[in-house]
Amino acid sequence: MTRLVVLAGPTAVGKGTLVRALRDRNPDIWLSVSATTRAPRPGEIDGEHYHFVSDQEFSRMIEHGELLEWATVHGTHRYGTPRAAVLEHLEAGHPSLLEIDLQGARQVRASMPEALFVFVEPPSMDELVRRLVGRGTEDDLERERRLRTAEVEMAAAREFDRIIINDDLDAAVRHLETIVLDPT
Numbered sequence: 001m002t003r004l005v006v007l008a009g010p011t012a013v014g015k016g017t018l019v020r021a022l023r024d025r026n027p028d029i030w031l032s033v034s035a036t037t038r039a040p041r042p043g044e045i046d047g048e049h050y051h052f053v054s055d056q057e058f059s060r061m062i063e064h065g066e067l068l069e070w071a072t073v074h075g076t077h078r079y080g081t082p083r084a085a086v087l088e089h090l091e092a093g094h095p096s097l098l099e100i101d102l103q104g105a106r107q108v109r110a111s112m113p114e115a116l117f118v119f120v121e122p123p124s125m126d127e128l129v130r131r132l133v134g135r136g137t138e139d140d141l142e143r144e145r146r147l148r149t150a151e152v153e154m155a156a157a158r159e160f161d162r163i164i165i166n167d168d169l170d171a172a173v174r175h176l177e178t179i180v181l182d183p184t
């Protein structure tokens with residue numbers, strides 16, 4: 001059994017970019033593929049980026065206890081971590097990573113306190129806003145909603161075991177790799 005690493009942090013802090021760069025560098029690190037009720041963005045592949053499921057299917061997964069954790073993120077869609085895959089990879093001894101929101105991380109903390117919890121921080125709040133606007137994938141209303149969530153989420157850093165400041169991407173990736181390969 002290895003120790004699960006749970007990565008969380010405010011929206012647009014660059015968790016996705018960080019995790020992609022980590023796996024380019026080290027493909028042996030397993031990343032959980034979440035289920036979500038939101039629609040795929042252009043270029044997103046079902047089963048690779050997410051399992052894109054209907055509302056009904058998501059409810060079925062909850063009822064059958066198939067999700068390790070789940071949450072409604074940004075007040076809109078539901079996202080959750082399929083439990084079976086996580087357990088399989090931990091039992092096989094693979095370095096394993098979840099990239100989830102704060103509510104989800106808290107649920108994992110409750111059910112799997114032996115996991116290691118890592119928080120990604122932006123260099124500053126101004127930089128976080130710049131990244132959120134720069135991404136351009138959300139409309140104004142959605143961006144407002146995500147910013148409000150981000151402000152609340154920033155205050156949660158102290159609940160985590162480790163903090164990574166995502167300033168220089170390369171340094172942040174190396175920091176994360178060290179943690180995931182040796183989560184002691």
Ligand code: 5GP
Pocket residue numbers: 010011034035038069070071073079080081099100101102103104105
């Ligand atoms: P996006 O829609 O931009 O792909 O993701 C929105 C948010 O959902 C991100 O903050 C991401 O961390 C979170 N998220 C993705 N998968 C999961 C999951 O399985 N569980 C939870 N709780 N949050 C998730």
